[in-house]
Amino acid sequence: MLDKTIISNLEQIVGKKHVLTDKASLICYSYDATQRKFLPAAVVHPGSTEEISRIMALANQHRIPVYPRGAGSGFTGGSLPTSTDGIVLGLTRLDRILEIDEENLVATVEPGVVTEAFQKAVEKVGLFYPPDPASLKMSTLGGNVAECAGGPRCVKYGVTKDYIIGLEIVTPTGDIITTGGPTMKGVVGYDLTKLICGSEGTLAVITKVIIKLLPLPEAKKTMLVLFDSIDGAAQAVSSIIRNKIIPATLEFMDGRTLDCVRDATSLEVPDSARAVLIIEVDGDREFLDKQAHKIAEIIKPLGVVETRIAETPAESDALWQIRRSVSASLRRVNPDKFNEDICVPRSKVPEMIRKIDTISDKFGVPIVNFGHAGDGNIHVNIMIDSKIPGEQEKADQAIAAVFAGALELGGTMSGEHGVGIMKAPFVGMELGNAAIDYMKTIKKALDPNNILNPGKIFPSDV
Structure with a gap:
C-alpha cells in the first residue's frame, strides 16, 4: 500500500485519471508474457518527460520502487512489479513520432510508439527500420531499446542497439539528460546510449529515442x-x-x-x-x-x-x-510454454539441437525448437502441463540444462529476451563474480537507493 499523500502527489503530477489504484486496473499491469504475476500498489501514466522527472524525484525521496513498462510483451519478467509497494510507470501515452528526417536518415520518437507502426511510417517515405521482434505488432520502441530486441532480420541488419544513436532519459533521481545525438559519429565521454540500451529499465527511464534509418530495399x-x-x-x-x-x-x-x-x-x-x-x-x-x-x-x-x-x-x-x-500449434503439445532464447555459434546449432533432444528425454518433457539460424539464436520451447504435479520442477531442471549446454558450446543463455527475473538465478553460470560486481557497481552509482526496476538481472536481488 502507498500512503494517501503519495497517491495525491502523483495525481497532482499527472492528473487524477492517470493514476490507477483499483484492483481491476492493478491486475491488468501485474503480468507480462511470462507466467508470473505481481500486483503493484499503483499504476501511473505520465504524459511528458517533465512529469516522469517529478515522479522519479518523488519516488527516490520516499524510496518507492518504480517499474517502467511498455506493452508488457517481455518473456523474462523485466517489467513485473515485484514489490507490493511499487509503482508501474506506464509509458504508452508517450506515443508520438516526433520527426522523420529524410535528409539525414534519422527519426526521433517517444518510447510508447508501437514498433510496427513506426516501421510503416518510415517505409511510406522510402526508409527502413530493420529490427523486427516477433512482438512488433504490440511491442513499443522504448521496450525494444530497454531489452535490446532482435528478430529474424538480425542476421543481415543487426539488433536494436545498432540503430539507436541517441536517447533522452530520466535518471532514478529525477534528472533529465541526453545521450548521443542525431550525428553518425560522436565520441565525447562514455557511450551512455549503449549502456542504457539493453539495461532492462534498471538504470534510467527512456523518454525519447533517436534512431538511425536505412534506405528501404527495393x-x-x-x-x-x-x-x-x-x-x-x-x-x-x-x-x-x-x-x-x-x-x-x-x-x-x-x-x-x-x-x-x-x-x-x-x-x-x-x-x-x-x-x-x-x-x-x-x-x-x-x-x-x-x-x-x-x-x-x-x-x-x-x-x-x-x-x-x-x-x-x-x-x-x-x-x-x-x-x-x-x-x-505448440499448445497442442501441452498448455504451458517456457520460451527460452539461447544463442550459440551458428555452426553449433545441430549439436545444440541434439543436446536439447537428450535433455528432453532425460527429464521427460517435450521441447520444440525454432529460431534464427543465421545468427545461431534458438527459441527453445519447453512444453508442460503445470497442473500436473512435478511438471514445473522438470521444466526448471530442463531449462538449467539447456543453459548449461549452450554455454558449453561457447554460447549464451539469452540472445534476445534479456534476464529479468526468469533468468536471474542462472546469471552466475555465464558471468563471473567480477563481472557481476562491476555491473552492480554501475547500478549502485546511478541508482543509489535501488528504486528503478529493483530485483531484476542480478541473482542476489531476486
Missing part, C-alpha cells in the same frame, strides 16, 4: 526449403554465408516443430522433412532472382527435400504462414 524474395535433417539445414546456412550471401532472414524449424505444424494446419509438409529454412533476400529487384537461384544451387546437395520460391507477395506471405503458425 524488393525482397522469399524461399522455403525443406531438409531431411537439421544437420543439412545448418550446413546450408554456413554454405550460403561462405558464398558471400547474407540473406535478410534465415529462419529455421526443427522436426518437432514441423510435426506441430502438420497437426495444427492444413499446410502440406512432406513426412520426410525434418527441418526447414525460410530464407529471404532483399535489395535491388534485378539481382534477387539470381541470388535466390544461386542459394538453391548451393544448398541442393545438403539433403533438400523440396524448395519453394515465392514469385509474388501473396506467395511470400503463404510461405511465412508456416512460421507464423508455430506458436499457436
Whole structure:
C-alpha cells in the first residue's frame, strides 16, 4: 500500500485519471508474457518527460520502487512489479513520432510508439527500420531499446542497439539528460546510449529515442526449403554465408516443430522433412532472382527435400504462414510454454539441437525448437502441463540444462529476451563474480537507493 499523500502527489503530477489504484486496473499491469504475476500498489501514466522527472524525484525521496513498462510483451519478467509497494510507470501515452528526417536518415520518437507502426511510417517515405521482434505488432520502441530486441532480420541488419544513436532519459533521481545525438559519429565521454540500451529499465527511464534509418530495399524474395535433417539445414546456412550471401532472414524449424505444424494446419509438409529454412533476400529487384537461384544451387546437395520460391507477395506471405503458425500449434503439445532464447555459434546449432533432444528425454518433457539460424539464436520451447504435479520442477531442471549446454558450446543463455527475473538465478553460470560486481557497481552509482526496476538481472536481488 502507498500512503494517501503519495497517491495525491502523483495525481497532482499527472492528473487524477492517470493514476490507477483499483484492483481491476492493478491486475491488468501485474503480468507480462511470462507466467508470473505481481500486483503493484499503483499504476501511473505520465504524459511528458517533465512529469516522469517529478515522479522519479518523488519516488527516490520516499524510496518507492518504480517499474517502467511498455506493452508488457517481455518473456523474462523485466517489467513485473515485484514489490507490493511499487509503482508501474506506464509509458504508452508517450506515443508520438516526433520527426522523420529524410535528409539525414534519422527519426526521433517517444518510447510508447508501437514498433510496427513506426516501421510503416518510415517505409511510406522510402526508409527502413530493420529490427523486427516477433512482438512488433504490440511491442513499443522504448521496450525494444530497454531489452535490446532482435528478430529474424538480425542476421543481415543487426539488433536494436545498432540503430539507436541517441536517447533522452530520466535518471532514478529525477534528472533529465541526453545521450548521443542525431550525428553518425560522436565520441565525447562514455557511450551512455549503449549502456542504457539493453539495461532492462534498471538504470534510467527512456523518454525519447533517436534512431538511425536505412534506405528501404527495393524488393525482397522469399524461399522455403525443406531438409531431411537439421544437420543439412545448418550446413546450408554456413554454405550460403561462405558464398558471400547474407540473406535478410534465415529462419529455421526443427522436426518437432514441423510435426506441430502438420497437426495444427492444413499446410502440406512432406513426412520426410525434418527441418526447414525460410530464407529471404532483399535489395535491388534485378539481382534477387539470381541470388535466390544461386542459394538453391548451393544448398541442393545438403539433403533438400523440396524448395519453394515465392514469385509474388501473396506467395511470400503463404510461405511465412508456416512460421507464423508455430506458436499457436505448440499448445497442442501441452498448455504451458517456457520460451527460452539461447544463442550459440551458428555452426553449433545441430549439436545444440541434439543436446536439447537428450535433455528432453532425460527429464521427460517435450521441447520444440525454432529460431534464427543465421545468427545461431534458438527459441527453445519447453512444453508442460503445470497442473500436473512435478511438471514445473522438470521444466526448471530442463531449462538449467539447456543453459548449461549452450554455454558449453561457447554460447549464451539469452540472445534476445534479456534476464529479468526468469533468468536471474542462472546469471552466475555465464558471468563471473567480477563481472557481476562491476555491473552492480554501475547500478549502485546511478541508482543509489535501488528504486528503478529493483530485483531484476542480478541473482542476489531476486
